[in-house]
Amino acid sequence: MKNFITTDDWTRSDLQEILDYAKYLKKERFQDTLKNKSVALLFFNPSMRTRTSFEIGVQELGGYAVVLHPGKDAWPIEFKKNALMDQDSEEHIIEVAKVLSEYCDLIAVRSFPKFQDINEDISDNVIKSFEKFSTVPVVNMETITHPCQELAHILSLQEEIGDLDGKNYLITWTYHPKPLNTAVANSSLLIASKFGMNVKLLCPTEDYILHESFISKAQENCSKNNASFEITHNIEDGYSDADIVYAKSWGAINYFNDANNEKILRDKFKNFIVDEKKMALTNNAKFSHCIPLRRNIKATDAVMDSDYCIAVQEAANRLHVQKSLLTTLLKGK
Amino acid sequence: MKNFITTDDWTRSDLQEILDYAKYLKKERFQDTLKNKSVALLFFNPSMRTRTSFEIGVQELGGYAVVLHPGKDAWPIEFKKNALMDQDSEEHIIEVAKVLSEYCDLIAVRSFPKFQDINEDISDNVIKSFEKFSTVPVVNMETITHPCQELAHILSLQEEIGDLDGKNYLITWTYHPKPLNTAVANSSLLIASKFGMNVKLLCPTEDYILHESFISKAQENCSKNNASFEITHNIEDGYSDADIVYAKSWGAINYFNDANNEKILRDKFKNFIVDEKKMALTNNAKFSHCIPLRRNIKATDAVMDSDYCIAVQEAANRLHVQKSLLTTLLKGK
Amino acid sequence: MKNFITTDDWTRSDLQEILDYAKYLKKERFQDTLKNKSVALLFFNPSMRTRTSFEIGVQELGGYAVVLHPGKDAWPIEFKKNALMDQDSEEHIIEVAKVLSEYCDLIAVRSFPKFQDINEDISDNVIKSFEKFSTVPVVNMETITHPCQELAHILSLQEEIGDLDGKNYLITWTYHPKPLNTAVANSSLLIASKFGMNVKLLCPTEDYILHESFISKAQENCSKNNASFEITHNIEDGYSDADIVYAKSWGAINYFNDANNEKILRDKFKNFIVDEKKMALTNNAKFSHCIPLRRNIKATDAVMDSDYCIAVQEAANRLHVQKSLLTTLLKGK
Known part of the structure; x- marks a missing residue:
């Protein structure tokens, strides 16, 4: 299974294939490649273009998108391993990722660096945790990089x-x-x-x-x-x-x-x-x-x-x- | 291209045509007239019926709707021409309207008058700006009038x-x-x-x-x-x-x-x-x-x-x- | 018309029929049973799995879902009969339920007990009011019980x-x-x-x-x-x-x-x-x-x-x- 966390994990030729098919889709906009597929879009931060382009894109390919804002319309999530969860977080990434993987065919995540601890930001823990515990592909909608x-x-x-x-x-x-x-x-x-x-x-x-x-x-x-x-x-x-x-x-x-x-x-x-x-x-x-x-x-x-x-x-x-x-x-x- | 900003821009007979087709749709609810069309619904204010009726209506006609709340789940927007954008707004209507026009086939906007300056309210600047910079039709979901x-x-x-x-x-x-x-x-x-x-x-x-x-x-x-x-x-x-x-x-x-x-x-x-x-x-x-x-x-x-x-x-x-x-x-x- | 407010209103054998068909749907995930049907999902409280599973589930059956958060992106609602509505609520459950019933084929509601007055919580007034005034089926997405x-x-x-x-x-x-x-x-x-x-x-x-x-x-x-x-x-x-x-x-x-x-x-x-x-x-x-x-x-x-x-x-x-x-x-x- 492939994830799309950073372009550094992908070869230039594999990325070029994505770009070439994008050029095709720009002309032939409506396809069935996501028929009966659903995509969860998780936003820990605001978004205009990312959300709109993902929601519409998924639908133009025959799939469904569901948009979640953890901590606002969904529960706050714990990412630390073995955490004693007595603070704000109501659920652990393990359960979030596993359950969403049962409902959806792909999970996309936006989680900005917090600008408090450079090492934590560089570790890119939120999306890496989704990658670790999900059983479906995970896509980066902007964390410490913005590969889309x-x-x-x-x-x-x-x-x-x-x-x-x-x-x-x-x-x-x-x-x-x-x-x-x-x-x-x-x-x-x-x-x-x-x-x-x-x-x-x-x-x-x-x-x-x-x-x-x-x-x-x-x-x-x-x-x-x-x-x-x-x-x-x-x-x-x-x-x-x-x-x-x-x-x-x-x-x-x-x-x-x-x-x-x-x-x-x-x-x-x-x-x-x-x-x-x-x-x-x-x-x-x-x-x-x-x-x-x-x-x-x-x-x-x-x-x-x-x-x-x-x-x-x-x-x-x-x-x-x-x-x-x-x-x-x-x-x- | 036609926009629907105020009924004052439309003749009575053109409005009556819309009403007559609405009577038909009330009996024959499901049509394909929006097949492969997407509609952006931008809410600067709360809504219950407007959002529900637009979202469901678009889907009953075979299209897709995406709902955005600028300033909440999307970025705050600047509407003043040549603004030095050093305040709260993170992006300008020019870019918002142009990019949404690339993603969507129609943009609908709710933006209530602010009740601070009558001349500003009457100028209806928010939706007029969308009208000016969008390359797709713009629909008024309530501003200084409520034509729907x-x-x-x-x-x-x-x-x-x-x-x-x-x-x-x-x-x-x-x-x-x-x-x-x-x-x-x-x-x-x-x-x-x-x-x-x-x-x-x-x-x-x-x-x-x-x-x-x-x-x-x-x-x-x-x-x-x-x-x-x-x-x-x-x-x-x-x-x-x-x-x-x-x-x-x-x-x-x-x-x-x-x-x-x-x-x-x-x-x-x-x-x-x-x-x-x-x-x-x-x-x-x-x-x-x-x-x-x-x-x-x-x-x-x-x-x-x-x-x-x-x-x-x-x-x-x-x-x-x-x-x-x-x-x-x-x-x- | 049947509602799903509490399993106490349903016989064990009727519930078993729902479970048996669920087992079938788990294998044959995509059906047309909700074709041209729309479902309103009203959340007075946060949700992750409930919203995701309802939104995706409705779409996997060919229907449409619309998600509303009264008091946040929609208006606050009054539930008391004959209320003099001079407080926060902008509209009454009578109008909310009747209008949503015109737009949608089913209304699902999440409204947690407030933990202030046990008798009010037990009365389950919010969903019971939807049941009373809606002309379409009402589903409990968690109130004083959580039947789903x-x-x-x-x-x-x-x-x-x-x-x-x-x-x-x-x-x-x-x-x-x-x-x-x-x-x-x-x-x-x-x-x-x-x-x-x-x-x-x-x-x-x-x-x-x-x-x-x-x-x-x-x-x-x-x-x-x-x-x-x-x-x-x-x-x-x-x-x-x-x-x-x-x-x-x-x-x-x-x-x-x-x-x-x-x-x-x-x-x-x-x-x-x-x-x-x-x-x-x-x-x-x-x-x-x-x-x-x-x-x-x-x-x-x-x-x-x-x-x-x-x-x-x-x-x-x-x-x-x-x-x-x-x-x-x-x-x-």
């Missing part, structure tokens, strides 16, 4: 640019009033390096460098593909010659539990906003960002409304890549 | 009374412990005047007269139809000779931002409750009210449980008129 | 043990940090006694004896079936010779409105946790518990992970018994 977004991102780039090998890819930090999680940024490193691009990470200071596990994986992928990997804190260096600019904001991971100082630090870097002047430094780059996006904070209206902005296209592609993914995971079951 | 309720209201009156031209129609203010929005009352003026009735607005004082834009539209419609339009603050005047009594409570629109004084004023008029004594003044009128309704506050148990009360019938007709409307809007797409 | 869980419980026991007549059945109180409602425990008494078992109720003190209406019903059933009924406060007495151990925690019903003293009392009995030592006293009993369950509080990890624990199987059977029940209630409509 990765697929939509690459599909959009392939649609716009074609072959990605050797292209110059910039993932740039951008400002946001709150310390966001690193999921999409981590994902950006994983997938851009996997698909053969020269990857540059631009962030304000060393404090904003992403976790070493993702940095080293990106370095390893780039090295295998004879591509370069670079970290820079200089905006001009970052943007020059880029074919693709992907932006995301995140909190400084060494400032866990030090929110006040992280804010003081972060507020110095509002100038990292993606604007036309920076984009002019690139090699006529395409720009994208995972939506939701705060306009005129993360990117200017001019950038968002430009021809080279493919953020809406990327969001729209979520539907198609996810339908392809679900079909792949449930094939022959 | 209008359709159900007229269908019920036609079922009970037949031809409505020249009938005497009373829309009466009634008490409620909170200052409710004016949507259903505004809608009552628009639709009763459009369908050729003599319209009387009964409210306690000048402070409760509805916004001039709806008053003047009702006057204009009545004048075109050679029907009368009248405003009265005298209960006996209001009820006498009425063929139809429609009740609704709303806050005094000049008391925006002056909730305390509005309450003092409103609390003087508990006597506007619809009761048997008042109904006895009418021409054996039918009574209705958009549900939810507080019994023994807005109308007495005796009125609600009477043979002439058609409030439940009107609520039930929501299902049929909305199915007809959706079919009309998505025909041939 | 009863069906799943008995199905699992029949699968594991076969004929249940004359088996020794223990329902044991177990600890929980909060005073839970008595629904599943009441249900346990009703259904074990109905299916011919010798029933023993084990609880810490007289304060934890369940409400007399359920005790007397269990005594009456046992007597009819020539089976024994016994109450004990001695753990060894309770477990010895049991063929089945069913556990549940509940608050002492005489301590309504005296939460502090109830807690002091309850905290003395943490030793009622189901563990291997206690299970060793039984006649190789099967163990079960309605999920959610707090591990190492209500039962130990060793018991939950044992071969004789059938709690997950019971939860899984919810899907099948409910599909069978809905088919039975909607047959020929």
Whole structure:
């Protein structure tokens, strides 16, 4: 049985197969590949596009989706092994996963990192627990990475640019009033390096460098593909010659539990906003960002409304890549 | 492309076509007119009948519905043009509308007036923004008017009374412990005047007269139809000779931002409750009210449980008129 | 028309028919028995398995489900007859039930006892009001009893043990940090006694004896079936010779409105946790518990992970018994 927890578990060619079938589904939208299949969508955090695209996608393939919000309309869940459950949690992941596996053919989970303990966030315990105790495939709808977004991102780039090998890819930090999680940024490193691009990470200071596990994986992928990997804190260096600019904001991971100082630090870097002047430094780059996006904070209206902005296209592609993914995971079951 | 934002954008004969097909659907409930179509239902406010009737209606026509609550299970949305998005909103209507348009074939929106600034409420900015940026039809599930309720209201009156031209129609203010929005009352003026009735607005004082834009539209419609339009603050005047009594409570629109004084004023008029004594003044009128309704506050148990009360019938007709409307809007797409 | 409010309204043979068809549906999962039928699921309290199993079950039979949370995404409801509705409730059960009956073919309701007034809880007013005013069948998704869980419980026991007549059945109180409602425990008494078992109720003190209406019903059933009924406060007495151990925690019903003293009392009995030592006293009993369950509080990890624990199987059977029940209630409509 295959799960879809991180693209790091999948080969580039297997991912390309998912992307190719997504391109087909984009033209031939209605299929029967999920006939009599049901999918549980568990949201520990809010969602707009993820929920909509999964719910509609499942139905367009002839299946059924059920949406649950544990801790709100469902019971809070315990994830610790051998826990003495005398706190808030009313049930254990063992029972949740086993019972849902009896009702459904696939379980998809959104559970954001809590930004309190980097090691706990990196361990990705919530979805790993579902993986451990479920007897049906488990799909990541965003935890410490966001692999469905990765697929939509690459599909959009392939649609716009074609072959990605050797292209110059910039993932740039951008400002946001709150310390966001690193999921999409981590994902950006994983997938851009996997698909053969020269990857540059631009962030304000060393404090904003992403976790070493993702940095080293990106370095390893780039090295295998004879591509370069670079970290820079200089905006001009970052943007020059880029074919693709992907932006995301995140909190400084060494400032866990030090929110006040992280804010003081972060507020110095509002100038990292993606604007036309920076984009002019690139090699006529395409720009994208995972939506939701705060306009005129993360990117200017001019950038968002430009021809080279493919953020809406990327969001729209979520539907198609996810339908392809679900079909792949449930094939022959 | 047609949207359904206000019945004022539609001709009486086009609305009658929707009503006629609704009568057909009431007998032949299951059709394929929404096969492979999906509808997004966005609720910025609570709902019971609207959500249920839309969700079931879409499915009875072979389509799929997805329900979203922005700000609760989805992200809060910014509606201001060129906003510097450093407050609560995480995404802009431009992206929301464009991406949903890629996933869905129709977007329906409930967004109540905020009762803080009458001009903002009248501008109906939320649904107008969806209309502006969506590339699929947009349907009003209650904003500053409630056009789906209008359709159900007229269908019920036609079922009970037949031809409505020249009938005497009373829309009466009634008490409620909170200052409710004016949507259903505004809608009552628009639709009763459009369908050729003599319209009387009964409210306690000048402070409760509805916004001039709806008053003047009702006057204009009545004048075109050679029907009368009248405003009265005298209960006996209001009820006498009425063929139809429609009740609704709303806050005094000049008391925006002056909730305390509005309450003092409103609390003087508990006597506007619809009761048997008042109904006895009418021409054996039918009574209705958009549900939810507080019994023994807005109308007495005796009125609600009477043979002439058609409030439940009107609520039930929501299902049929909305199915007809959706079919009309998505025909041939 | 038949409702499913309590199994006490149904004969053992009618219930057995539902169980037998559930066994069939477990093998032949996809049927058309709810084609063009819609079901409203009303949750006044959180739910995981109930909602998932109902939503998926309805769809596996070709129908549609709509989920409502009155007071959250829908309006708060008044249940008192002739109420002057000047408090929180925006609409009355009369209108809610009548309108939903027009939209849907069946209404299912979850409404937990409030643990403030035992007589109000026992009166089961919320679901009884739906029963009174609805014109479609009403199903109990847990109120003062939990009859769908009863069906799943008995199905699992029949699968594991076969004929249940004359088996020794223990329902044991177990600890929980909060005073839970008595629904599943009441249900346990009703259904074990109905299916011919010798029933023993084990609880810490007289304060934890369940409400007399359920005790007397269990005594009456046992007597009819020539089976024994016994109450004990001695753990060894309770477990010895049991063929089945069913556990549940509940608050002492005489301590309504005296939460502090109830807690002091309850905290003395943490030793009622189901563990291997206690299970060793039984006649190789099967163990079960309605999920959610707090591990190492209500039962130990060793018991939950044992071969004789059938709690997950019971939860899984919810899907099948409910599909069978809905088919039975909607047959020929």
